[in-house]
Amino acid sequence: MNSNHKSVDCDYIVIGGGIVGGCISYYLSRQNKEVICIDSGEFSGSYSNAGSIHVQLQSRNFRLNPHLIDNLLENLPFYKEAVSAWNRLSLMLNVDFDLRVNGGLMVADNEEQLKFLYKKCHEEKAAGLDVEIIESNKIKKVYPFLSDKVVGGEFCAHEGKLNPLVANKSLQEISLRSGVKIMKCETVNHIELKNNEYYIKTNLREYYCEKVIIAAGSGTGKLAECLNFNIPTVAEPLHMNVTEKVKMFIPILIQHAERSITLKQISSGNIIIGGGWPARIDERTNKIQIKRESLFGNLRTAVDLVPSIGKLKLLRTWGGINPITDGNSVLGNIKGYENVFFAIPGDAGYTLGPLCAEVIIDLINSKKNEFYSSKFSPERFLKNHKKMILEN
Ligand SMILES: Cc1cc2nc3c(=O)[nH]c(=O)nc-3n(C[C@H](O)[C@H](O)[C@H](O)COP(=O)(O)OP(=O)(O)OC[C@H]3O[C@@H](n4cnc5c(N)ncnc54)[C@H](O)[C@@H]3O)c2cc1C
Incomplete structure (x- = not known):
């Protein structure tokens, strides 16, 4: 780690403290990694969501996105496993967040x-x-x-269903106890690879780290631009x-x-x-x-x-x-930035949160995850990807 600069140094920086970034930070801390999770919000993540655990295909996609149905059908085992990932998280946290x-x-x-x-x-x-x-x-x-x-x-x-308010709150409290540093009301404006480290600039300070995980939901596209990469997040x-x-x-x-x-x-x-x-x-x-x-x-x-x-x-x-991206999860890294991991869940993203985090942890540790598919790779945006149509 570079010792000549006045800034915060750490091993891992997770940008975004929603269900995906929150789980990634917690899982890394359980592996004794030094983690800082930065979120621009006061209460990070959209726990204002409905807390429905979705597995069967949602009908609005048949109406709005018939061109994505084959893709979504292929993803069904991922959704089924996502429910097990919620059960694993609930056991780890030992908190009843009304998961039924x-x-x-x-x-x-x-x-x-x-x-x-x-x-x-x-x-x-x-x-x-x-x-x-x-x-x-x-x-x-x-x-x-x-x-x-x-x-x-x-x-x-x-x-099924769960209470997202309780789930996100207990995840944050237990992450803090597990050693995660959570920086609230801080927005990342710039990411750059400098001498084999990642330099991260926020509205408040500068950081250097070895690995960056971008789990910033709809803010991910803007951060990807810093790396000259296009992830169309809406x-x-x-x-x-x-x-x-x-x-x-x-x-x-x-x-x-x-x-x-x-x-x-x-x-x-x-x-x-x-x-x-x-x-x-x-x-x-x-x-x-x-x-x-x-x-x-x-x-x-x-x-x-x-x-x-x-x-x-x-x-x-x-x-x-x-x-929203193209309905599929965006999980993994891009050429030239092997230590930057993108983590955006696909459609019904709260359901997928803990499983997406498990996949990212395995990718970081170069471990095979049987539920990971190369179609989740962000590199698909280099080609012609299928766009998702939204209700208006
Ligand atoms: C009303 C509503 C109901 C929903 N209901 C359901 C449901 O019932 N079931 C379901 O499965 N899904 C549901 N969803 C979808 C689900 O809430 C999201 O897909 C999921 O929460 C996304 O989690 P995330 O961690 O990827 O992103 P987010 O929760 O969006 O977290 C990303 C975080 O990144 C932060 N951030 C962004 N840019 C920056 C930056 N530059 N610097 C620092 N921080 C940054 C943001 O502040 C945010 O806190 C619902 C969504 C909505 C809006």
Whole structure:
């Protein structure tokens, strides 16, 4: 390590303290590595997300991104393993963050949608998922809270939910105890390779380190530019809602075969309603604003599927940023910068967070990870990659 400069030196710098950067920092510290995690936010990472554990393909991708479906189908084993990675994290932290893998149901309210679910179920079964169709004669008996309009659904046993607020908070607290230095409200503006070390400049100070992990979500593209590399990251503003607490009556994650919706009830009794409804970023303040039409559209869809939600008070609606690339995770390094690792999760990125971190740790340690595929490599952006279309 260079000793002639007045700056902070360490082995590893992780840029971004969301679920991906947070897990990477923690896992490195467990291997007795010296780690600094830098995040521009006060509370790092988008734990404003819904906490749904997604495994089956989300219907919005069939509608918006039919050109990516083959790719997403190939990734299903990665999503299935991601649930196991959450279980491993929960055991390591020894904290109950309300991780419940009770399954998820994607419902249909007409025969055409049910036909679509049959086809999807067939393909997902072939890809190794534990999925089945529940038909109309059974569905209301098993899930009496569903609307009479529902004519069937695809049940995926691997899906579930967790409380992201508790998960991210406990991950940070335990990481600090494990020796990770967490720098909040600090933004990395520049990365450069200087004499076999990485020089990192933030708005507050300078660092030198041996290895850099860029897990900055939608901020990754800008940082990649410092290395003359193009990773097209987009910040997709989305909104979520939470109702008042009621006695537990929705034990599983609910989605729809055609419409954008996720809803689930967490242990406290609150119902979280989301599913990818667009918000907007105010150009002047850079703050997220909720779109009236999204708010009403999202709630109307929820009440349509689970009518008793219509009687509940809405407690809060809030927005967050979903980092988007091409739907696939971006994991690994690029030629010429072997000690810089990019770590952006693919679609439903919170689900993938701990597994993406495990893969990065194995790549750093030059260890084979059976769930890593070369199609996750950032080098794909050197070629013509398929773009992801977003809801507007
Ligand atoms: C409303 C909403 C609901 C969602 N619901 C779900 C869900 O139910 N299930 C699911 O699987 N996924 C969900 N997602 C997606 C999921 O939240 C994200 O994919 C995931 O959190 C991304 O994690 P990350 O660690 O890669 O990035 P982030 O959580 O975005 O963290 C990146 C961090 O990097 C920091 N950063 C960026 N640039 C810099 C810089 N230059 N210097 C320093 N720090 C920097 C940022 O401050 C940020 O804290 C949802 C997203 C939203 C917005």
